[in-house]
Structures are given as C-alpha cells and as structure tokens.
Amino acid sequence: MTVYLDTSSRVTLYVSEAGSDVVRQLVGGANVVATSSVARLSDPGRHRCPLPGRGRASEKYRLRGFDSIHLASFVEVARRAGADTGFSSFDDRLNNAARKVTRTLERTGQK
Numbered sequence: 001m002t003v004y005l006d007t008s009s010r011v012t013l014y015v016s017e018a019g020s021d022v023v024r025q026l027v028g029g030a031n032v033v034a035t036s037s038v039a040r041l042s043d044p045g046r047h048r049c050p051l052p053g054r055g056r057a058s059e060k061y062r063l064r065g066f067d068s069i070h071l072a073s074f075v076e077v078a079r080r081a082g083a084d085t086g087f088s089s090f091d092d093r094l095n096n097a098a099r100k101v102t103r104t105l106e107r108t109g110q111k
Contacts, residue, residue: 002081003030006070007039009088019090026088032081036073038066061097071097078102079110 003026005013012020013027027033063071071094078085083106087098 001030001084001086002032002034002077003027003086003088004070004074004077005033005035005039006087006089006091006094007035007066008090010035010039012090023088026086030086034073034077034081036069038069061093061100063094063097067091067094067097070094071101074098075101075105078105 005023005027009019009023011017012023061068061071070089074085074087078101085102087095087102089095089098
C-alpha cells in the first residue's frame with residue numbers, strides 16, 4: 001500500500017496529538033509513504049512528487065494554496081502507485097476533495 005500524508009498528518013508522526021496513532025498505523029502498514037515537497041519531508045527512503053494541476057484543484061475544490069498542492073501531488077502519486085493508494089489529512093475539505101478525485105481516477109482507470 002502507498003499512503004500520501006499532507007502536512008497535518010505528517011506532523012502527527014513527530015508530535016503526539018489526536019490522531020497520531022491512526023497515522024502511525026497507516027505509515028506502519030505502508031510500503032511507500034509519500035508527500036509533497038511543501039511538507040519538507042527529509043526522511044531517507046521517502047518519496048517526493050511534483051506539483052501538477054495545482055491551479056485547477058484549487059479552483060475546482062475551493063482549496064487554499066498548500067491544500068491544492070497536496071491534492072495535486074496525491075493525484076500524481078495515485079496515478080503512479082495505482083489502486084492501493086490512501087490519503088491522510090486532518091482537513092475535512094481536503095479529505096472530501098481527495099475522495100472525489102479518487103472516485104474520478106478509479107472511474108477513468110487512472111488509479
């Protein structure tokens with residue numbers, strides 16, 4: 001399984017707060033953990049991805065700047081990794097957008 005973490009989820013790996021255990025379980029069960037470079041991931045062995053389609057995501061899902069970057073990055077990770085790609089965020093609007101994108105990718109055979 002591949003799991004994508006936005007900044008809010010990634011932080012819970014280092015700072016104990018509500019949801020930390022859930023994110024640690026996701027990461028523990030993943031073969032690949034990915035994020036965007038905006039999350040400043042520096043752990044060795046982790047992956048970064050480019051920022052395609054950021055403007056479209058921002059407009060379509062009414063996301064703030066970094067949230068649209070995370071969504072566009074997740075889309076690229078999901079396209080590359082395939083069907084077994086999860087998304088983790090503590091932002092409801094971003095989670096809803098990721099669910100919609102996931103359904104679209106599955107419907108069009110891109111995930």
